[in-house]
Amino acid sequence: SAHQVSAWVSDITGVSKAAHAGTLDPKVTGVLPIMLASATRIAPVLVDSAKTYIAILELHGDPLTPLDTVISQFETVVFQKPPKKSAVSRQLRTREVYDLCLLDRNADQALLSISCESGTYIRKLCHDIGLAAGCGAHMGELRRVSTSCFDDSELVSTAQLTDAAVWRDEAKTEHLERIIDPAEIALAPLPGVTIAPSAAESVATGAPVYAPGVMTADKDAQTAGQTDLLVCYTPSGTAVCLGRRVGSFDSDRGEVVQLERVLI
Structure with missing residues (x-):
């Protein structure tokens, strides 16, 4: 979970205070910004920032309406209710989908690129697309490719962070400095x-x-x-x-x- 990743980063770096920007379900991969020490004060900026995802839409049959036509209808403000297992109140709310593209398609799957407001439930979005298409669908795999100005070209694994922390203990801090950005980078937008x-x-x-x-x-x-x-x-x-x-x-x-x- 995101909380566990924050705890790992805190332990590896030896910094007692850590926070994460948003959440990722255990089976979801991709970008999860972690803030350390005083940089945790900017957490609301990243939590509330726009997110971009790549999702696999698993179709339950042949769409009754062309899929690209259906998808274009969801590039707008959508109504969503958090899932039953959500940590937040299950109140109907709105979220904006800024950009929704059909990247690829085969018989029973579609690859989607989704740029959306923070707090958008992609699993629910995929379900609703399936209903609108008349065939049903669910979310297969999901990867968050960007949060605000950070994208998955800059991802750092916990193994890489551990190696950099070991070098720091040997008085070689340049490896850690290349990994940890100043808070001002996140505030630049x-x-x-x-x-x-x-x-x-x-x-x-x-x-x-x-x-x-x-x-x-x-x-x-x-x-x-x-x-x-x-x-x-x-x-x-x-x-x-x-x-x-x-x-x-x-x-x-x-x-x-x-x-x-x-x-x-």
């Missing part, structure tokens, strides 16, 4: 604001960001809505906090970023 060192010191004690402390704000930050997360950085590029824009960065005074989470 979010809008960014650079704040003055004095403002960063205030933020570290829980103060919001005021207009005079803002040095620069990227285009996405300037147009961010009040529900959009953004990241404040020091001039050297260290992430200071997660927050939400509550004022104009062109202002001379007043609060412009309301804190959501301090990262330093």
